[in-house]
Amino acid sequence: MRYVSTRGEAPSRDFQSVLLAGLAEDGGLFLPESWPEFSAAEWRALRGLPYPELAARVMAPFAEGSLDPATLLGMTRRAYAGFGHLATAPLVQIEPQLFALELFHGPTLAFKDMAMQLLGHLFDHVLAERGERVTIVGATSGDTGSAAIEACRDRAAIDVVILHPEGRTSEVQRRQMTTVLSPNIHNLAVQGSFDDCQDLVKAMFNDAPFRQEMQLSAVNSINWARIAAQVPYYVYAALALGAPDRPVAVSVPTGNFGNVLAAWVARRMGLPIERLVIGANRNDILTRFLAANDMSVQGVAPSLSPSMDIQVSSNFERLLFELLDRDPVATADTMRRFRADGRMPVPDAAWKQATTLFHGHAVSDEATLEEIRRLHRDSMYLADPHTAIGTAAARAHRPETGIPVIVAATAHPAKFPDAVEKATGIRPPLPPRLADLFAREERFTVLPNALEAVEAAVRGHARRNSR
């Protein structure tokens, strides 16, 4: 399998090289040259497999020619061995035809572990085989950072530098990152929003000499490997609910558009997902796009679901490329105009096509609290604010046909105890291994939202560990 850039000016690469590169050299995102498709019989053959085996089989076509299936299977087995639930990603019924796909049983209590635990093993394997090292730079609104840190801590061939927006994550989220004192882990608190952090990361990648000097690599969902590793759980859940012989719908609380894009990929591979629902908080750029073709940046506003306090949804570029019939020139031009004007000019036909599949619903903080309260009262289900946005959106766009809806339950409620307590009166405790989180020493550096300052910090950290 070869990968092409959405902007068409970077050379094609194989899976291993896409993993290490992260972002394409032309600023675009990598996508498979063609989409693998599974027949109904092939989907049925995956039913009942343990999650690690299913994950390796679903991902195998993406790694074809780059990783052999047995090696991949070894990695998925190791990646999910430490999860806190035997099913890895259990499906919990919360209402008739409404199911929570719990993606938060990994070490850092959010869906990011589903991909990141595997990425840790992928990096180890590829770097050891090539005798190379990388500096991972990542932007986080709270969850990607700790998942990446946990997956890559204490590695000799990897330095990790994570940028988070100062004061804009939950305290649990910040401490999960900043209390890891391993020598290869570095946290930068940027005086800005998540979008600023993400822009800084992209700017470092677009600074070719710096990228080369630092051997930069990415763990955000701009890295295709992240998306590839998020596809299997939709397959797992859909098969459990009767696919491919019965269609399903999926509802995803959305920020950077990576998780819902993974569901779209599963659909593109032939899984019968009839509808994709996008839940948003007050940072509703995606739902405004779906309602009125209004993709315009309005500034990031803080909310009770801070991981989704995002306006520029990086992975939308991948969908755009598909909506524009894989025309890299049109994609690059549209992205350039978005960057310059803060408004994305999506042609009407492409927008209409998007609205036939995607449905959007924005949920205010008050409605999020009400949804957490309702889930607890009516279903005895304790949801975090992000998951609650997913269930509220699912309810708003439930298919009339009575097909089951899978809601991506993206974080453990203990990551957002203040909101959950406010809604239900219950303060969810952290699991025992994190019980002393608030007593642990923290280490991070506060920096202005300035590329020079951030590059200097990355250079300092990477140098200290260079071999």
Ligand SMILES: Cc1ncc(COP(=O)(O)O)c(C=O)c1O
């Ligand atoms: C808990 C949680 N829910 C939802 C999201 C949104 O997911 P995505 O950015 O893939 O759209 C995030 C951040 O990515 C998150 O951390």
Ligand SMILES: N[C@@H](CCOP(=O)(O)O)C(=O)O
């Ligand atoms: N919500 C994310 C933001 C980054 O998303 P990613 O999926 O592109 O890594 C976070 O918690 O950091």
